Amino acid sequence: MFKKVLHKSLLAWLDKRIPPHPSHALNMRSVFILPSRFGWGFIVMCMCLFLLGTNYQNNLMLLLSYLLLSVMLLTLFYSYQNFAAIALSVSPPKTIFANTSAHLTLNRVKHSDYKTTPEGLLQVQWLQLPRLKDTSTITFDIGNREQRLTIPVLLHARGEHKLPRITLKSAYPFGLYHCWTHLDFDVQVMVYPEPKVGKLGEMAHSTQDTTGGIEDERQGNEDFFALTDFIEGEPLNRVAWKQVAKTGNWVVKQFSEQKGEDVYLSLPTNTPLEEGLSALTQKIVSMQSQGIHYGLKLGSTTFTPNNSITHMHQCLRALATYPNTPFTVTSAKFSGKASSSGANISAAQGLIQ
Amino acid sequence: MNNKANMLLATCFIVLTFSLLTPLLTWVVLLAICAVIMQTALYFGWQEYNPSSRTVNLLAVLALIALGWFGLSIGLLNSMINLLVIACSLKLMLLSRTRDFLQLFCSCIFLVGCGFIFALGIEAWLGYVAIIVLLFTALSLVYAPARSFRVSMRKSTIILLQAFPLAALLFVVIPQFPPLWQMPTSKSNETGLSESVTPGDIASLARSSDLAFTATFEQSPPLAEQRYWRAMTMEAFDGKTWTISPRRKQAEAQLKAMGRNVAAPSPASSPSQPLISSENYQLIVEPSNQRWLYTLDVSAENTALDNPEMRRQFNYALRAARPIVGKRAFYLTYFPDTPLISEIYDFDYQLNIHYPENSNVRTQAWAKQLKANAQSERSIADDILRHFRTSGFSYTLQPNAMPNSPIDTFMFEAKTGFCAHYASAMVFALRVAGIPARMVTGYQGGELLSDNVVQVRQYDAHAWVEALIDGVWVSYDPTSVVAPSRITFGLEQALADFNETRSEGIFNDLSSAELFLSIRGWFRQLDYQWSRIVLGFDNQTQTDLLKKLLGDLTSQKMTFFFLSVLAIVSIFLLVLFFPLRKKSTMPKYQQIYLKAAELIANFTKIHRQTMASSAYFNLVKPHMSAQAVSQFNTITQEFERARYQPDENDNSDSRQQRERIMKSALSELQKSLTLPNNTRAP
Structure with a gap:
């Protein structure tokens, strides 16, 4: 309980100190720096050398210990300087399905205060509060002219999420200090339901003619049509595993369906909500890729049949936020500060990676 | 883990190991070499895996047992260094994680520190600093593996070079503390004079041209023939070997335990002697791991300056309280022409009159003969010296071995030898003749490095005689009558007089070449300055x-x-x-516009990002009060005019006017945005 309060106040403090913004150029306010464990060990070693030098009345040993201490001091500035020269801007992931991994990309941009480019290993990690044991870090060597940092995002719950802060950490140049920062790139993502094959509601054709109430993917009068490249988020059961094993390329089987018929998809009545939404998502994605026009009836909202990408995103967004009505992305973005981040973080608790 | 860094660290480690050959046991060096070969094999891919930790643990146990076995004989300090090298070698074999690397790095730095116990020269310092640069290069390769070796090395060098002035400043400013506790020293490392003289010992010193000590005088040093640097007196003789008398050691210990002043009176403090002249000097003693100091007769500590602790002994010798393990500076005052008065005459007499009566019988008979013919004690001594001068004695560093009755052999058969032979024979003869006498060892002469600096090397080691006549110790140097050039011009000249050289080899001819001599002189000067400034830097100099x-x-x-x-x-x-906040190169109108945009972004939460200025104006218009909108309109229009109609911009008047307008609009805007009744439009 106490921990939770502490974490909340810590996050609130971070929000004040490093406000969320789609791009960050690090500076005095956003960089934290402390000696690492090795750094402390190094200081202890300097003291040992000093004692040894004093006891042996050996000026060279004393000089050595002072030299190392000076290196320690200078490294503080070098570490800071290198780390503070990092400037990043975010490219949010386009589509995220629950339980399916997507990527957030941080682009390195030029820092206006520094001419030098940062170097060394950079560890990137989602800020997890409370800390999970298996939080894995991704290490980039930013001296490698790597212009973008790609960070996997894996969310379990559908709906709108604000991504938590990202921790960047560097021990350059000698590992004596840790420089770190927790950046909030102010990314709101819409997590669509996990695509899964399942029962669908009645498919009302635009001609008002209802045929075959319940339809399963397998039972549909579909014929194998083509193989296309795998796009993240597509259901795994459509992957042509034989081809993958043979060639190593991820390809997906496409099925043809009778075209020219516009259908309205809807939730099944007698299955749990989440399963129904997953099935709808799967169907929408597959119909989109097959070029079939489809519409969606969800609660009080109705989307007229169409096959544009925007249409698909609108439908999926409606599914993600169901039973709430979706609100537009722009309004969500500009009211970003208003929605309490604490609540968003707790919503993103299910996030691991 | 990255291989480049590992390999570099291994290289540093092996170089360090070879720089520490003196204290290291052979098998420890072999172990280190094995570990480095293993690491090299990994680097070049001849081998794929580190040895298993079980193998290394077994090796560790064996190594510890072996070290425990040998450790007793090599002393605590050397055992510790051996242990450190063993630990490093084993770690190097298991090197896989970053953590291991960091531990090994720290150990290597510590080994550098240990290296300074054994090597104090400027060349050692430079070498070790180079190793430290390499160590830091290896370390930076761990944290920036993409960088090339050369770039890493350059960066580490820059950091260390920048750290150096700071370190020097710390060195000057941080107080120099006295030793906090006694540290173990290595026995094998003792150098210089030994506590016993069997004629022949000093000759072995003569082969060494290592520096023994450097004396810097305030004014000018005494002449070469007066520079007798006294270290210890040998008062016990068993017929072959002269040693420091155990009875004197015992007596001194007893008196010290009783809390009585053991020392002979300081010449400075005795009121009976009017002070004729005195000369202050500083002695920088090279580490000898012994406690002897080498002082001119008679010297006392310079109480005006802060000295390391030292004790004056009964025989006018000075001794440091702790073994000299690093170069130390001692501040002394020399009182020339001060007689060495025997304060405890009876004790001194008894200690210095005995001789083994069944040895060297021919010399005994000769001395008794002398005594019978002499009028005074002084004339006996003079007779002995005259005998050395007139009876065909010569000076050599390579006398024949004299295993039985060495003094008889020397006096009547060989008639050739060096200082220890002469001193030994003369003391023996004096004792037989009933005059208490003792052998004094130390150094004589020394080379002038500059007008007031004398450097004394091991080959300047010397032995002479003191006889107790009328309650005063009188010095005689029998060598001086045989080889006067030994005293005035040094050993090399004395040997040259007798067609001998100190060392043999092809370097002899080379060493007398002009160029070589000047280079050697230059190096000696450098070494002296290094000793004086860096190594001799202590509380006093600070x-x-x-x-x-x-x-x-x-x-x-x-x-x-x-x-x-x-x-x-x-x-x-x-x-x-x-x-430092760079003076912005942006034109003024742009700065003002950006400031206004920032204010509005804070207020409306709508960021401009890359929007065109007019588009941004239209976007934020509905969110602000009419007042703010009109001000921002002014700013936007002025900005666009300035930006997109640059020909208007040439005139500095119009430019200034525009800036004025924009500035006032900005301040108005600021006001209108912060007004409390300014509610955001729906």
Whole structure:
């Protein structure tokens, strides 16, 4: 309980100190720096050398210990300087399905205060509060002219999420200090339901003619049509595993369906909500890729049949936020500060990676 | 883990190991070599895996047992260094994680520290600094693996070079503390004079041209023939070997335990002697791991200056309280022409009159004969010296071995030898003739490095005689009558007189070449300055330096000094590292516009990002009060005019006017945005 309060106040403090913004150029306010464990060990070693030098009345040993201490001091500035020269801007992931991994990309941009480019290993990690044991870090060597940092995002719950802060950490140049920062790139993502094959509601054709109430993917009068490249988020059961094993390329089987018929998809009545939404998502994605026009009836909202990408995103967004009505992305973005981040973080608790 | 860094660390480690060959046991060196070969094999891919930790643990146990076995004989310090090298070797075999690497790095730095116990020269310092640069290069390769070796090396070198002035400053400013506790020293490392003389020992020193000590005089040093650096007196003789008398050691210990002053009176403090002249000098003693000091007769510690602890002995010798393990400076005062008065005559007499009566019988008979013919004690001594001068004695460093009755052999058969032979024979003869006498060992002469600096090397080791006549110890140097050039011009000249050289080899001819001599002189000068400035830097020199800089040392001044040092360092660092706000190259109108946009972004939460200025104006218009909108309109229009109709821009008047308008609009805008009744439009 106490921990939770502490974490909340810590996050609130971070929000004040490093406000969320789609791009960050690090500076005095956003960089934290402390000696690492090795750094402390190094200081202890300097003291040992000093004692040894004093006891042996050996000026060279004393000089050595002072030299190392000076290196320690200078490294503080070098570490800071290198780390503070990092400037990043975010490219949010386009589509995220629950339980399916997507990527957030941080682009390195030029820092206006520094001419030098940062170097060394950079560890990137989602800020997890409370800390999970298996939080894995991704290490980039930013001296490698790597212009973008790609960070996997894996969310379990559908709906709108604000991504938590990202921790960047560097021990350059000698590992004596840790420089770190927790950046909030102010990314709101819409997590669509996990695509899964399942029962669908009645498919009302635009001609008002209802045929075959319940339809399963397998039972549909579909014929194998083509193989296309795998796009993240597509259901795994459509992957042509034989081809993958043979060639190593991820390809997906496409099925043809009778075209020219516009259908309205809807939730099944007698299955749990989440399963129904997953099935709808799967169907929408597959119909989109097959070029079939489809519409969606969800609660009080109705989307007229169409096959544009925007249409698909609108439908999926409606599914993600169901039973709430979706609100537009722009309004969500500009009211970003208003929605309490604490609540968003707790919503993103299910996030691991 | 990255292989490049590992390989570099292994290289540093093996170089360190070879620099520490003196204290290391052979098998430890072999172990280190094995570990490095293993690492090399991994680097070049001849081998894929580290040895299993079980193998290494077994090796560790074996190594510890072996070290425990050998450790007793090599002393604590050497065992510790061996242990450190063993630990490093084993770690190197298991090197896989970053953690191991860091531990090994620290151990290597510590080994560098240990290296300074054994090597104090400037070349050793430079070598070790190079190793430290490499070590840091290896370390930076761990944290920036993409960089090439050369770039890493350059960066580490730069950091270390920048750290150096700071370190020097710390070195000058941080007080020098006395040793906090006694550290183990290595026995095998003792150098210089030994506590016993079997004629032949000093000759082995003569082969060494290592520096023994350097004396810097305030004015001018005494002449070469007066420079007798006394270290110890040998008062016990068993017929072959002269040693420091155990009875004297015992007596001194007893008196010390009783709390009585053991020392002979300081010449400076005796009121009976009017002070004729005195000369202050500084002695920088090379590490000998012994406690002997080498002082001119008669010297006392210079009480005006801060000295390391030392004790004056009954025989006018000075001894440091602790073995000299590093170069140390001692401050002394020389009182020439001060008689060495025997304060405890009876004790001195008894100690120095005995001789083994069944040895060297021919010399005994000869001395008794002398005594019978002589009028005074002094004339006996003179007779002995005349005998050496007139009876065909010669000086050599390679006398024949004299295993039985060495003095008889020397006096009547060989008639050739060096200082120890002459001193030994003369003391023996004096004792037989009933005059208490003892052998004194130390150094004689020394080379002038500059007008007031004398350097004494091991080959300057010497032995002479003191006889107790009328309650005063009188010095005689029998060598001086045989080889006068030994005393005035040094050993090399004396040997040359007798067609001999100190060392043999092809370097002899080379060493007399002009160029070689001047290079050698230059190096000696460098070494001396290094010893004096860096190694001899102690509490005293530190205080002197601060006094020179600041005048009298008051606490206020010291506080001010430290604070200003701190300030200088911080300013230096700030200038070096923090980007000073660059004077913006942006034109003024743009700065004002950006400021206005920022204000509005804060207010409306709508960021301009890359929007065109007019588009942004239209976007934010509905969110602000009419007042703010009109001000922002002014700013936007002025901005666009300035930006997109540049020909208007040439005139500085119009430019200034525009800036004025924009500025006032900006301040109005600011006001209208912060007004409390300014509610956001729906």
